[in-house]
Amino acid sequence: MGINRRQWLSTVPLALLTSGLSVPVIAQQRDAWTLQALEFLESLDSGQRAQALFPFNSGQRRDWHYIPRQRHGVAIKALSDEQRGLLWRLMATALSKRGFAKVRDVIKTEAILADLTNNPGFRDPDNYAIVFFGDPATQQTWAWRFEGHHLALNFTVIPGKGLTLTPAFFRR
Incomplete structure (x- = not known):
């Protein structure tokens, strides 16, 4: 059984959204990401x-990558x-309530895996890291x-254009 035209057309918007193209969003969301990023960076x-x-x-x-590693x-x-x-x-700020809850659940699962495998050095819920590329204080990407x-x-964050969240991987 093949895919019909309606099914194919309904997949196009999803394919575009997940292909890495910037989707324009309201400036307030972009500014909120930037403000929160700067506040975090200033605390370091x-x-x-x-x-x-x-x-x-x-x-x-x-x-x-999404495997346990440095x-x-x-x-x-x-x-x-x-x-x-x-x-x-x-x-x-960057995720929906559901997305944020998923992130927290993935990290909680890592703690459970550490207990189950008796290997807390490998399964470490605190071995999640944040890294920045470029400077949020500038008008550059x-x-x-x-x-x-x-x-x-x-x-x-692409100033004047929008935001992307890709690639993204959640496993639960």
């Missing part, structure tokens, strides 16, 4: 900031309670990524 000390910031065109931007950026375990709060505010085991979210 100089060592954390050096770990968290890369040039936009850095090869690290394409080096994302991460680029600043890991949750290296953040103070205040910085963690700012991280979660940035995530909540910039991006940020949050990733860990079973989770990789890549956000890009």
Whole structure:
């Protein structure tokens, strides 16, 4: 059985949305991402900031993965309670309520896996990291990524044009 014309046409918008094309959004959302990113970055000390910031065109931007491994950026375990709060505010600003809940659930699952496998060094719910590419304080394109085991979210802000959240991987 083949796909009919109506089914095919209904997949086109989804394909465009997930292909990496920028979707214009209201400026307030883009500005909210930028404001939250700057607030988070300002909370970092100089060592954390050096770990968290890369040039936009850095090869690290394409080096994302969702397996347990060493991460680029600043890991949750290296953040103070205040910085963690700012991280979660940035995530909540960038995602829907459902998306944010999914992120938190994926991280909770990692803690369960650590207990079940008796391998907390490998299954570490604090081994999720945030990294920025480019400077949100400029009017240039910039991006940020949050990733860990079973989770990789890549956000890009294109001033004057819009935002993207791709590639993105959630596993639950």
